[in-house]
Amino acid sequence: MTDTAKILIFAEGADTLAELLTAGRALGGAAGGRVTAVAIGPNAAALAQDCLTRGADEAMVMQTADAAPPGAEEFALALREAVQVKDPDTILIGATRMGNDVVARLAQALEVPCASNCMTLRRVQDGDLEIERRVFGGRFTATQLLSGRPQVASVPPSRFPKAEPVQEVRGSIRELAVTLPPPRVRIQATSPRVRSAVDVTKAEVIVAAGRGVKKVEDLALLDALAGALGGVLAGSRPLTGDVDWLPTDRRVGLSGQTVKPNLYIACGISGQIEHIVGMKGARTVVTINNDPKAPIHAETDYSVIGDLYEVVPAFLQALERAKRA
Ligand SMILES: Cc1cc2nc3c(=O)[nH]c(=O)nc-3n(C[C@H](O)[C@H](O)[C@H](O)COP(=O)(O)OP(=O)(O)OC[C@H]3O[C@@H](n4cnc5c(N)ncnc54)[C@H](O)[C@@H]3O)c2cc1C
DSSP: OGGGOEEEEEOSSHHHHHHHHHHHHHHTTTTTOEEEEEEEETTHHHHHHHHHHTTOSEEEEEEOOTTSOOOHHHHHHHHHHHHHHHOOSEEEEEOSHHHHHHHHHHHHHHTOOEEOSEEEEEEOGGGOEEEEEEETTTTEEEEEEEOSSSEEEEEOTTSSOOOOOOSSOOOEEEEOOOOOOOOSOOOOOOOOOOOOSOOGGGOSEEEEEOTTOOSGGGHHHHHHHHHHTTOEEEEOGGGBTTSBSSOGGGBBSTTSBOOOOSEEEEESOOOOHHHHHHHTTOSEEEEEESOTTOGGGGGOSEEEESOHHHHHHHHHHHHHHHHHO
């Protein structure tokens, strides 16, 4: 079955669609299988044409009006129609924020399992799909097997090279005949995200505040330490979301920023995995925590077991003395 595998690919943008074409071809076996690209939206015709010039066997097109751009629900409905027509073995979807929403909705509607954010894809015995994906905030890689048909998976953008244009375009375009119901979710307004002036991802020195900080005013103490070291202040999630003591874009961790400073000083942070994944690239990590059993100590180069309200002023005094010497 591998040489004749039928692959359906879908992404909102041309680049990711061209990457999925490469991934789909590889899954099709030695003969490349049959890869059908699905293009939906106001620019569907151009997307479809691009896929054909890169060697897709077919492109299914659903043009929509600019005025009401499709949402995940509409994409999933249209893809269901494409699945009915093509009866694919595997469906690959670009793992954008929208794509991961679509992949879950589609798999649920088809009552098949799905895997999101797949880093590798491999056809194995009986035509099953073996995939690798990162789990637990990227700490581990899980190998999973999708059996049954169709297999539904999403693939992050830039994971595969884009399919190159072919010399001879052989594929054809087919209209996707589906009438979408009026969208049940309407975007009423959008507003730009408010960003702080500081980009923590570029900082060489970061002092990060956690729930060990008792009051918002006390952040001034850590800010002074950051300033003395030419660094910036960041925080764990409780301080950057549960309470708004620091802007969200200063959050370090899974749902925040990934930082790689030369020096990371974690103050009153326990070291949960969701925080660690954001700062494990730091060259040197110093921890100030009054609990000797806090997990963060396992991640640090230098641990100070103590009260940050005593340790940080002592640090500042030592820095002052060092400057004067
Ligand atoms: C889906 C998901 C995404 C998440 N994303 C993120 C993320 O991006 N970033 C993130 O940080 N978290 C994230 N979290 C939350 C995460 O699980 C933890 O709840 C959070 O990191 C804990 O923050 P903390 O270490 O500041 O607080 P706590 O876990 O409460 O730790 C506070 C620490 O301070 C110490 N302490 C208390 N008083 C003092 C003192 N006076 N001096 C010194 N030490 C003191 C305590 O011993 C304790 O170890 C996420 C969670 C989920 C479920």
